[in-house]
Amino acid sequence: MLEDKNEQRTSLAELGEFGLIKHLTDQVKLTHKSSIKGVGDDAAVLEFKNKQILVTTDLLIEGVHFDLSYMPLKHLGYKAVMVNLSDVYAMNGKATQITVSLAVSNRFPLEAIEELYAGIHLACKTYNVDLIGGDTSSSTKGLLLSITAIGEANKEDIVYRNGAKPNDLIVVTGDLGAAYLGLQVLEREKQVFQANPNAQPELDNYTYLVERQLKPEARKDIPNLLKELDVKPTSMIDISDGLSSEIIHICSQSEVGCNLFEDKFPLDPQVISTCEEFKLDSTTVALSGGEDYELLFTVDTADYPKIKANPHLTVIGHITEKDEGMNLITRGNQKIELTAQGWNAMLK
């Protein structure tokens, strides 16, 4: 039926994921009083009496989001939960429940699915989240997981992407780029293994990187930390697609610009040494790597004293007026425009 229609076709690749979402949801109107925030943030916000509810969902597909040749199923289950909880924390909320839908082809025995669920259960236990439902199905090819996370927050605590204002400081938690490099290391080992199945993986020098790729932790601690510090960010997002892409989301939705400072990016020593070994630019890796599941947020300059000495938080730039654009300021003090795919290496 589909194959017969040959009228006007637009390639999905042209639009890209965000373009497609926007295109498909532009005409959506929220009509329920309980729908406070729909499509367009890390999580949707619903209000039922005093608490607001956060709902977020992610789809993980074999061959697209993960490769089972180096991703153990238990880790996959754990990571799939992290990806979702991270979105709840990025709203400054507390994750409380998840649903898990799963489709598997018949190449998976029960024990494999048990492994997957062991990771899911471990994540739920560690993060104090209840598994409350789901769906299972066969698939014609491979494994896929769809997880929805639900969380709660007081209305006044929720942080959206659209509140950043000029002069706000841009803050990132933890460090950047390690998960991406972990993937590069695993890909290399896979190729070595394919060439010589008796080769032993050499991962000793990359333990942090591999752990960041295979067993990321969502920043549950950050909403609590912010409360302790008495800081409410003006905007917040989690870093799943890469710092560059995420700060562009914040700037676009807040209608502001930004300057990020290359020399401020928090990098683990393994990131620096492995970038040298792989001949990769560490700034590019930090900007475009993705899968860090750290939080990126903006705060009023008045809050600077509260955050400045905190070992979890690094100030990496500041918000500007919109017409100044979104830029990386290099160590050599050059201004380079940020793009969602990292940055355009065209000097201005």
Add this chain to the structure above:
Amino acid sequence: MLEDKNEQRTSLAELGEFGLIKHLTDQVKLTHKSSIKGVGDDAAVLEFKNKQILVTTDLLIEGVHFDLSYMPLKHLGYKAVMVNLSDVYAMNGKATQITVSLAVSNRFPLEAIEELYAGIHLACKTYNVDLIGGDTSSSTKGLLLSITAIGEANKEDIVYRNGAKPNDLIVVTGDLGAAYLGLQVLEREKQVFQANPNAQPELDNYTYLVERQLKPEARKDIPNLLKELDVKPTSMIDISDGLSSEIIHICSQSEVGCNLFEDKFPLDPQVISTCEEFKLDSTTVALSGGEDYELLFTVDTADYPKIKANPHLTVIGHITEKDEGMNLITRGNQKIELTAQGWNAMLK
């Protein structure tokens, strides 16, 4: 990695879907005060202050749940929403929001996805539900949809599967078996078309059946009707897998038995005539067909006067003590044990 392990394997087919869910979620413990009901009913129930929230999710996979050679994408989008809303109504709740996650292979042009979303949007509009989030992804093969529906209800209105008690009447909404026969008609036309691509589909005598298969409607009206009639069912479920399978869920969770009366089953005239044409037993079709998306519930006998003349509702049997088993009483007054796959044709 998976393929290397050859220790102990249990086939997923042995367990079946419900067995697998039970197996995987047996050790789940709900720890949040807000998690009132987790895995095991049509929807999970969460409590945040005065309202309880219903959450349900379903996965639809090309080649498993639908065939695009006769399922137009717009209808698929509409039906995918219905499948989920039906679960909310089966809790006696009001559906308020959905999230939609979608993965597509590159054989789908934008226009195809727009068609799909047109169906989703139409369903949202018709049923007054807000689309509040989701995820999109590429897939390595085919199309898949994962939808989560959220609803609300007052705590005292929610109907679970486990409240049926001996002597309760068993009631079904609408009629049974038409969606299954619609599928048979479409499958036949597909084969005719494959043999002779110039053949015109002959669907005039099957309009109701085909509509029930391609564009089912969830019973949003029933929770309202029950309120008007001042009837609170003792248990309720929606008919997605077939009447037999659903009444078994109710009986198992309520620890009761049942007698269903073959001569009471509500059947559309097209169901009866098409069963004759296809040489199918209409009782088997009604029991095992599935995809009717009608509601099946039980009521106290004291409520009989309130429901007896209602054109939407048909009493098809009654609940018994558990040790009497779950049975079909035939027109010939024979007692046949119900099974999830229909019924065992062994006379007792």
